[in-house]
Amino acid sequence: MVKEIDVIYHPEPKTLPSPPVPVFQYQRGIQEEIDAGTLNRTTCLELLEQMMMIRAFEEMIAEIKAVAYQALPRFDYIGPTHISIGQEATSTGAIAGIAPADYITSSHRGHGDAVAKGYTVIKGMSDDGLRARLQKYAAMLDHIESTPAEGAGRAELGEAALRLHVYRMIAELFGKNDGYCRGVGGSMHIADFESGHLGANAIVGGHMGIAAGAGISSRYVEDGKVVLCLAGDGAYQNGISHEAITMATMAQFRNGLMKRAFGVPVIFAIVNNQYAMSGQSIGETTGLDYLARCGAGYDVDGLHAEVADGMDVLAAREATLRAAKLCREGHGPVILEFVTYRFKGHSLSDPQAYREREEVRAWMERDPTVTFPKQLVEATFSEEQGGAITEKDIEALRRRVWERNTDMAVKAAKGTDPPPDSILLHMYAEAKDEPVPERYADPKPVGEVPTFERKEGGVLQYRLAVREALIEEMLRDERVVLFGEDIAEYGGAFAVTKGLIEVFGRDRVFNTAIVESAIVGAAVGMAMTDLRPVCEIMYDDFILMTMDQTGNQAAKWSYMSGGQKSVPMVIRTAHGGGRGYAGQHSQCLESICTHMPGLIVICPSDAYDAKGLLKSAIRNPNPVVFFEHQQLYNEEVPVPEEEYLVPIGKAAVKREGTDATVVAWGWPVLHALKAAEALEAEGISVEVVDPRTLWPLDVDTIVASVRKTGRCLVTCQAVEQGSFTGEVVSQIVENGFDYLDAPVMRLAAPNSVPPCAQSLEREFLVNPDKIAAAVRALMV
Numbered sequence: 157m158v159k160e161i162d163v164i165y166h167p168e169p170k171t172l173p174s175p176p177v178p179v180f181q182y183q184r185g186i187q188e189e190i191d192a193g194t195l196n197r198t199t200c201l202e203l204l205e206q207m208m209m210i211r212a213f214e215e216m217i218a219e220i221k222a223v224a225y226q227a228l229p230r231f232d233y234i235g236p237t238h239i240s241i242g243q244e245a246t247s248t249g250a251i252a253g254i255a256p257a258d259y260i261t262s263s264h265r266g267h268g269d270a271v272a273k274g275y276t277v278i279k280g281m282s283d284d285g286l287r288a289r290l291q292k293y294a295a296m297l298d299h300i301e302s303t304p305a306e307g308a309g310r311a312e313l314g315e316a317a318l319r320l321h322v323y324r325m326i327a328e329l330f331g332k333n334d335g336y337c338r339g340v341g342g343s344m345h346i347a348d349f350e351s352g353h354l355g356a357n358a359i360v361g362g363h364m365g366i367a368a369g370a371g372i373s374s375r376y377v378e379d380g381k382v383v384l385c386l387a388g389d390g391a392y393q394n395g396i397s398h399e400a401i402t403m404a405t406m407a408q409f410r411n412g413l414m415k416r417a418f419g420v421p422v423i424f425a426i427v428n429n430q431y432a433m434s435g436q437s438i439g440e441t442t443g444l445d446y447l448a449r450c451g452a453g454y455d456v457d458g459l460h461a462e463v464a465d466g467m468d469v470l471a472a473r474e475a476t477l478r479a480a481k482l483c484r485e486g487h488g489p490v491i492l493e494f495v496t497y498r499f500k501g502h503s504l505s506d507p508q509a510y511r512e513r514e515e516v517r518a519w520m521e522r523d524p525t526v527t528f529p530k531q532l533v534e535a536t537f538s539e540e541q542g543g544a545i546t547e548k549d550i551e552a553l554r555r556r557v558w559e560r561n562t563d564m565a566v567k568a569a570k571g572t573d574p575p576p577d578s579i580l581l582h583m584y585a586e587a588k589d590e591p592v593p594e595r596y597a598d599p600k601p602v603g604e605v606p607t608f609e610r611k612e613g614g615v616l617q618y619r620l621a622v623r624e625a626l627i628e629e630m631l632r633d634e635r636v637v638l639f640g641e642d643i644a645e646y647g648g649a650f651a652v653t654k655g656l657i658e659v660f661g662r663d664r665v666f667n668t669a670i671v672e673s674a675i676v677g678a679a680v681g682m683a684m685t686d687l688r689p690v691c692e693i694m695y696d697d698f699i700l701m702t703m704d705q706t707g708n709q710a711a712k713w714s715y716m717s718g719g720q721k722s723v724p725m726v727i728r729t730a731h732g733g734g735r736g737y738a739g740q741h742s743q744c745l746e747s748i749c750t751h752m753p754g755l756i757v758i759c760p761s762d763a764y765d766a767k768g769l770l771k772s773a774i775r776n777p778n779p780v781v782f783f784e785h786q787q788l789y790n791e792e793v794p795v796p797e798e799e800y801l802v803p804i805g806k807a808a809v810k811r812e813g814t815d816a817t818v819v820a821w822g823w824p825v826l827h828a829l830k831a832a833e834a835l836e837a838e839g840i841s842v843e844v845v846d847p848r849t850l851w852p853l854d855v856d857t858i859v860a861s862v863r864k865t866g867r868c869l870v871t872c873q874a875v876e877q878g879s880f881t882g883e884v885v886s887q888i889v890e891n892g893f894d895y896l897d898a899p900v901m902r903l904a905a906p907n908s909v910p911p912c913a914q915s916l917e918r919e920f921l922v923n924p925d926k927i928a929a930a931v932r933a934l935m936v
């Protein structure tokens with residue numbers, strides 16, 4: 157397909173304008189908002205209550221650490237202490253500016269965001285919704301002695317839900333079973349998917365790709381949700397920030413190339429608390445005076461970007477309300493910078509030698525938990541709204557918040573610890589044969605669906621088998637969306653996805669910028685928000701660019717969220733050499749992924765397995781890294797035209813034999829089969845076992861083969877050092893030692909960088925002759 161956009165040479169001289177960035181423009185103030193009806197007494201008190209709840213929560217942490225928390229004098233809190241005291245107006249105001257159904261992603265300093273998100277959702281719930289939630293957590297309510305009485309009214313239901321929220325937040329910090337993430341995520345990874353909180357991230361900036369992906373989901377399924385991506389000023393300098401904003405800003409989302417011209421609805425919110433740990437983004441570690449200026453670099457007109465006073469809850473709320481409106485109208489993404497300050501150090505162990513006390517004192521004058529109550533007391537509310545807010549009202553609210561927090565802390569400390577034998581719980585989500593939800597079960601292709609003619613014997617090329625798997629799954633489930641670098645018109649570097657854009661259109665098959673981290677990160681965000689993304693990383697060498705997103709996000713969120721959400725996504729990537737592409741386009745890096753619990757790793761060696769396994773991978777609820785060997789794309793074997801799946805985690809005996817087993821995966825399986833043929837002539841009968849899935853590894857089939865043959869060679873094309881051969885050998889030794897008549901041997905590439913020179917690449921690669929020689933050596 158020829159690109160829609162012509163590239164035209166325009167050499168006329170011109171000057172590009174710099175888009176303006178409004179700074180601290182909020183002037184309305186509390187009374188004007190009340191009079192205009194944009195704020196009422198209830199909302200005011202709710203904003204204050206949230207700020208107080210955050211303060212109470214974090215003061216509790218500081219006091220526990222200082223052994224000064226009277227309610228729990230001897231409690232040993234061992235987790236991190238990245239508290240955000242001082243920043244309450246930003247968390248509260250920003251989250252008040254989005255709708256309860258919207259998503260947030262947050263950071264290591266995210267207690268405030270989590271408190272506010274949960275609070276807002278509770279306040280937005282119907283009575284029935286509240287009852288359903290309370291019913292779901294009846295056992296916890298019992299433990300915290302907060303079960304509402306039969307026929308309880310709104311106030312009592314709401315208070316029970318708030319107590320439950322605070323309890324689950326604290327229980328998470330204390331590593332308790334009742335925590336939002338079952339106590340396995342802890343302070344820096346709090347997630348509450350039920351309330352649209354897609355997780356806090358201890359990897360600075362790690363959640364930005366997820367935010368872009370959740371926004372892409374929302375744009376795709378048209379659910380009107382906005383994503384608020386809260387991260388620090390330091391985080392916004394990380395590479396993923398640039399990649400995620402680039403990904404979310406791609407013109408094709410808005411300019412009509414895709415069927416729906418609608419910008420990705422993400423608010424990239426920079427929580428500028430003036431310091432990273434001690435580094436200062438303004439004046440030291442960036443060249444900017446306001447970080448929101450970065451919006452100018454992502455869009456011809458500049459993204460909507462503005463700077464708001466993050467110490468003023470109303471200013472933060474108002475800027476976010478406008479930003480969210482823009483997003484909902486299709487003008488996202490947008491950038492908001494909140495200027496704020498943390499009164500404590502980076503963590504409680506930070507001696508803060510890098511700043512003057514005077515500076516901290518000056519910012520404390522703007523403490524929102526002091527300034528906002530003053531504004532409330534001075535404001536005039538109508539009698540219908542309940543009349544004036546008095547200092548007594550404020551004091552009563554304060555007391556209620558602190559008492560609730562203390563009570564919940566005591567109850568959380570008495571909570572149950574996750575049992576040690578649950579250590580592996582939620583590592584992987586269970587694969588179930590679930591039907592596609594009706595809404596997505598009948599996708600309409602936009603072009604003719606190709607059929608792939610088999611050659612004699614039903615033979616089909618590996619490349620086409622992968623393409624056929626993609627087509628079948630995209631026809632089965634509208635949630636399956638493909639994206640990656642040059643996968644649309646070009647069809648990917650190996651032409652695997654060629655023609656799919658004509659069949660499914662650009663909304664389901666789209667190119668991305670060269671942003672490997674954001675590609676994988678967006679897939680995580682899309683998977684978390686119920687799509688089934690299949691992304692492509694052109695060569696597996698580039699998977700190293702994605703390591704945080706693959707290893708810390710995709711692999712970890714099922715576990716780290718306590719099983720709240722699994723991450724059903726597939727990363728397709730090509731590995732392997734033999735084409736003289738040398739060090740950075742020829743590696744076999746599967747062992748990098750097998751080292752990461754949480755990932756499924758698949759490495760099919762023929763077209764039949766590739767098709768059946770890819771279909772299984774797309775339907776699997778876990779993140780799958782799917783390695784396709786470059787040298788296999790033109791190989792052919794019979795592939796049925798009828799629907800079939802190959803199960804994940806099941807090895808295949810590719811050739812039966814009795815004298816020695818060769819375990820191989822990917823291209824080396826073909827070499828092993830050729831070697832076995834040659835050895836047959838010498839009277840050596842070789843069994844070839846292809847695990848097909850490296851993780852989870854089918855140890856039983858491998859050991860059963862070794863039991864039969866007594867000898868085993870494990871081979872692959874990766875460098876030997878740290879390769880997956882080591883794991884296979886260990887498993888055989890642990891589980892099949894008694895059957896062995898000779899040591900298990902390995903044959904992998906020399907521990908060098910893949911070279912270009914043919915003489916050296918030949919030396920580097922495993923081949924049939926080397927395998928045959930290694931098997932002969934086993935027989936003596």
Ligand SMILES: Cc1ncc(C[n+]2csc(CCOP(=O)(O)OP(=O)(O)O)c2C)c(N)n1
Nearest residue numbers: 265358359360388389390391429431432433
């Ligand atoms: C990728 C990564 N690099 C470094 C760190 C260590 N670290 C933790 S917090 C932090 C400062 C983050 O600054 P910022 O994003 O401004 O957030 P703040 O801590 O100020 O809220 C650093 C460097 C990390 N957690 N992740």
